[in-house]
Amino acid sequence: MQGTTLSRWTLSYFAVAVVFLLAAQALMALGVGYPSAALRAPQTLIVVHCVTVGWLSLLMCGALFQFVPVLLARPIYSNMLPLPALILIVAGLGALIAGFLQLAGALPWMPHCFIAAGILLGSGFAVVLWTLGRTFARAWPPNLPAQFVVVGLCAIAVTVTFGIVFALGYGGYLHSALLAKLRVHALPLHVIAGLGGWLTFTAFGVSHRLLAMFMLSPELDGPTTRWTLYLGTLALAIVVGAGTVAAATAGGLEIALSLAGLAGLACLALYGSDVVQLYRRRVRRVIELNSRMAAVALAHLAAAVLLIIACAALGGIARFSGALVFLVCFGWLTGLGLAKLYKIVAFVTWLECYGPVLGKTPTPRVQDLVVEPRAARWFWLYFAAVDFATLCLFTGTPLMFRAAAAFMTIATLGIAVELVRTRRLVNVKEALRLPSGAHAPRLLLTFVAH
Amino acid sequence: MTDFVELDVRPILRAGGEPFGEIMGAVKSLAPGQGLRLFATFKPVPLFNVLGAQGFTHAARELTGGEWQVEFTPAAAGKTPGSGAGTDPASGARPGAVPATAASGGAWPAPMSELDNRDLDPPEPMVRTLAATEGMAKGEVLCALLCREPVFLLPELAKRGHAWRGGFDADGKTYRLLIRIGAGQGGSA
Incomplete structure (x- = not known):
């Protein structure tokens, strides 16, 4: 049978991810990590990994378990394996945070925390890759949007590998000179492979299809989309290949990063033109909140790219790297993530609950599960707070940054409450809420009928 | 070496027809180990999924004038692992491993x-x-x-x-x- 069903654990991933996002934002509001502490201070690394692993990576993994089968029109290889993967990743992140807390002197020294983090995170992501990889094998060769995801999955493998090298270094296990050099020099590669390759490139593939689907735009698979894929892959290959050689020989990374930057820039420009096409050529004139907010997130990506170019031209990349990474993480990736989460939770809940009775009895529309004007206010507050926080980082005003982070936390909490209301069917009229035969959804788990 | 049955659906497509039934009929009549060599006026990408789910691998080649030749090879004959839903990887994928419904073969009545x-x-x-x-x-x-x-x-x-x-x-x-x-x-x- 072709087609696919719902992913059982995707909402569990989303719930854990949102908790980590809220925790990270609250820590920033409390003044933990950058800019109150140094960029590479253990406190900063705790916040950074709560955002990148706890929030963004779990969000992306949960979304991919649902979305890859849709892209390929094939069922997921296993609907059970995502659960052990989630447990391993969360445990690994816990061990990693414990390791950083030891470095910060907040916990007594316990041996093997970092090696446990390396093993747990490595095996957690390996299970994710295995589950998605076997799903891809069912529909090989993959279609164009799916090829973006394949490159993104290669990038997470690279990111985690670098991460394990760093964890071993922090734990004092690196006795090989080569790995020790990598530990010292390869940090930019870890960041670029993670934020650029894994999160941004996968988001490109996912957003191509989701934007087309939600706005009734034509599917793009022409030369611009293909060259977005080729140039982005080339940029990542240069970063990983040439960058690793340069880092291992303790040579400068500048040449590799400049070449990769040029290819990456061309890739971003092509993606931008595709996105403009998707919005311009849409059949649906009035678009939903998720597509409007995705556009705001895309504008933040464009702003981040322009600022990176400006900083590179003026020689301020090192000085402003914290602000730039913040803008990419919160303006672009988190903005897009929250926007799509708002739609996906409503759709998954609708299909789970009303799918079995569609056509047999009156059922609500997906849009009846949400109240967009109320959620829109939280989204605007979120983006305004992110913009203000970015400004504070550029101008070096840590106290104001903490206030902005507090507003980000409040806005995210508002969006999270909206998601719970959607899942609980609170917004649906009583008469339509649970017709006979409909399946009442649970908060953290999706019922999957066989 | 796989033995191929040839099916040319270009005349049907040029006449504005829908060759899906013909193709599935031809697939159904294949002997074990036999493949299908299909000629079409476009690259029949949807078929790759449909027949992939039945354990066929494909090799597509563009002919002149934008036309395509595609060879669908049963996975067992091609010595490649089966891919696709409906096949049981443990038992080895083969064509026809998808349980056919009573109505899946043969002609269907015209749509109401x-x-x-x-x-x-x-x-x-x-x-x-x-x-x-x-x-x-x-x-x-x-x-x-x-x-x-x-x-x-x-x-x-x-x-x-x-x-x-x-x-x-x-x-x-x-x-x-x-x-x-x-x-x-x-x-x-």
Whole structure:
């Protein structure tokens, strides 16, 4: 049978991810990590990994378990394996945070925390890759949007590998000179492979299809989309290949990063033109909140790219790297993530609950599960707070940054409450809420009928 | 060396016809180990999925004038592991491993009605299609036009005991789904 069903654990991933996002934002509001502490201070690394692993990576993994089968029109290889993967990743992140807390002197020294983090995170992501990889094998060769995801999955493998090298270094296990050099020099590669390759490139593939689907735009698979894929892959290959050689020989990374930057820039420009096409050529004139907010997130990506170019031209990349990474993480990736989460939770809940009775009895529309004007206010507050926080980082005003982070936390909490209301069917009229035969959804788990 | 049965659907396509039934009929009549060499006026990408699910690998080659030749090889003959839903990797994929429904082979009656759902916001096409099937009698056929492969609808049709056949039209933009009421144990591609 072709087609696919719902992913059982995707909402569990989303719930854990949102908790980590809220925790990270609250820590920033409390003044933990950058800019109150140094960029590479253990406190900063705790916040950074709560955002990148706890929030963004779990969000992306949960979304991919649902979305890859849709892209390929094939069922997921296993609907059970995502659960052990989630447990391993969360445990690994816990061990990693414990390791950083030891470095910060907040916990007594316990041996093997970092090696446990390396093993747990490595095996957690390996299970994710295995589950998605076997799903891809069912529909090989993959279609164009799916090829973006394949490159993104290669990038997470690279990111985690670098991460394990760093964890071993922090734990004092690196006795090989080569790995020790990598530990010292390869940090930019870890960041670029993670934020650029894994999160941004996968988001490109996912957003191509989701934007087309939600706005009734034509599917793009022409030369611009293909060259977005080729140039982005080339940029990542240069970063990983040439960058690793340069880092291992303790040579400068500048040449590799400049070449990769040029290819990456061309890739971003092509993606931008595709996105403009998707919005311009849409059949649906009035678009939903998720597509409007995705556009705001895309504008933040464009702003981040322009600022990176400006900083590179003026020689301020090192000085402003914290602000730039913040803008990419919160303006672009988190903005897009929250926007799509708002739609996906409503759709998954609708299909789970009303799918079995569609056509047999009156059922609500997906849009009846949400109240967009109320959620829109939280989204605007979120983006305004992110913009203000970015400004504070550029101008070096840590106290104001903490206030902005507090507003980000409040806005995210508002969006999270909206998601719970959607899942609980609170917004649906009583008469339509649970017709006979409909399946009442649970908060953290999706019922999957066989 | 795989033995290929040749099928040229170019005349049907040029005449504006729908060769899906012919192709599936030809696949059904293949002897064990036999492959299908198909000639079409476009690259028949949807078929790659449909036949991939039945354990076929494919090799596509562009001919002159934008026409295509595709060789579908049963996985067992090609010594490659089976891929696709409906096949059991443990037992080795083979053509025909998908349980065929009683109505999956042979001719279906002409559709009773046609639903054009191409301009509807998702998931409205799914709702309308399922609503239409509820009012139909066993054995009747519904044709639904969609703008993409309805990945969530297909398992729901199978769950409700309907058989279906589907694929993209030659323009690659319209997904034509035929549903036969009460004729399935599972979906048939």
